[in-house]
Amino acid sequence: MLNPAASAVDERSEGVWHAAWRRFKTDRVGLVSAAIVTAFLVLILASWLGLVAKNWQNEVGVANAPPTFLGPRPPEAIGTIEVPKGPNVDLSDVDPLAPRYQEWDAAAAKYKTTETVKAETLPLGGDRLGRDVLDKAIKGTEISVFVGVLAAVLATTIGTVLGAFSGFFGRRIGDLLEWLYNVFESIPGILLIFAFAAVFGRGILTVVLILGLTGWTGLYRQVRAEFIKHGAREYVRSAEAIGASTWSRMFKHILPNVSHVILVRMSLLVVGFIKAEVILSYLGLGVGVEDVSWGTMLAEAQSELILGYWWQLAAATLFMAVFVTAFSLLADAVRDALDPKLRGLE
Numbered sequence: 001m002l003n004p005a006a007s008a009v010d011e012r013s014e015g016v017w018h019a020a021w022r023r024f025k026t027d028r029v030g031l032v033s034a035a036i037v038t039a040f041l042v043l044i045l046a047s048w049l050g051l052v053a054k055n056w057q058n059e060v061g062v063a064n065a066p067p068t069f070l071g072p073r074p075p076e077a078i079g080t081i082e083v084p085k086g087p088n089v090d091l092s093d094v095d096p097l098a099p100r101y102q103e104w105d106a107a108a109a110k111y112k113t114t115e116t117v118k119a120e121t122l123p124l125g126g127d128r129l130g131r132d133v134l135d136k137a138i139k140g141t142e143i144s145v146f147v148g149v150l151a152a153v154l155a156t157t158i159g160t161v162l163g164a165f166s167g168f169f170g171r172r173i174g175d176l177l178e179w180l181y182n183v184f185e186s187i188p189g190i191l192l193i194f195a196f197a198a199v200f201g202r203g204i205l206t207v208v209l210i211l212g213l214t215g216w217t218g219l220y221r222q223v224r225a226e227f228i229k230h231g232a233r234e235y236v237r238s239a240e241a242i243g244a245s246t247w248s249r250m251f252k253h254i255l256p257n258v259s260h261v262i263l264v265r266m267s268l269l270v271v272g273f274i275k276a277e278v279i280l281s282y283l284g285l286g287v288g289v290e291d292v293s294w295g296t297m298l299a300e301a302q303s304e305l306i307l308g309y310w311w312q313l314a315a316a317t318l319f320m321a322v323f324v325t326a327f328s329l330l331a332d333a334v335r336d337a338l339d340p341k342l343r344g345l346e
Contacts, residue, residue: 030333154212167227
């Protein structure tokens with residue numbers, strides 16, 4: 001027979017993260033989303049290590065090669081000239097260049113022996129240069145997700161540090177940081193991003209800096225409010241009474257208790273920054289021409305779609321939609337698992 005007192009002690013001693021993991025395991029949507037995101041992360045790691053999509057710039061197929069499931073395009077109709085045949089017919093009477101044909105055919109045959117044969121179809125089709133759309137989508141996933149995650153980490157670091165200082169110290173430091181926050185908030189976000197992009201130019205690290213330096217304000221407000229709230233609680237006052245330093249109270253006592261807010265907000269920033277990178281690259285203000293992302297693929301697909309070549313647009317949209325949707329659902333599941341309000345409902 002179980003001891004009720006022992007069960008109560010075990011329940012009280014359960015850690016925040018252990019309880020969150022126990023709740024998360026009951027969320028089927030969250031588990032499926034986690035599996036999809038993990039699969040994407042494995043694919044991204046393989047791309048970064050050069051195991052897949054390392055030759056995405058190679059022209060491996062014919063221009064605008066269709067997807068394999070559609071089959072090769074029918075050969076285009078080529079006009080022909082009826083040439084008279086017979087032993088006494090001089091082809092030069094019909095075509096002055098006829099004497100050179102044999103020489104040219106021999107040279108062409110020699111060239112074909114060393115020329116790489118290009119595929120008529122590719123798994124998800126090819127672009128206008130004959131590059132594999134599947135390889136481009138995988139490499140684009142690596143760059144777009146890398147930009148989104150790194151920019152979210154940068155924005156989270158800035159917002160957390162500034163919010164902690166403003167909420168914990170207040171007074172002049174809080175007033176100064178509030179003024180800085182209001183300056184950034186007074187400028188429309190999209191205009192601020194375009195202004196930074198015009199100054200810093202294009203490139204992966206440039207996009208990371210642009211998004212990180214402009215996306216910290218929302219997290220700053222949340223962290224500031226949490227530090228003001230927790231700074232007045234008993235456990236912080238007790239730590240101060242026994243001689244805990246300012247840094248210890250800020251980052252060893254308060255920060256762990258607001259980590260769930262920071263984690264959830266950072267996951268939302270990842271999704272938002274991936275979308276922002278796609279928009280910037282689509283407009284020509286994102287990654288450089290030597291790189292590929294979902295945004296550059298969509299920009300290239302715009303002109304191809306007019307000609308009926310839809311597969312690059314479909315591939316970029318599919319990869320982006322699946323990852324962003326799965327990551328958003330995973331963020332919602334993590335938020336529900338970490339929400340302190342749910343602890344009393346179990």
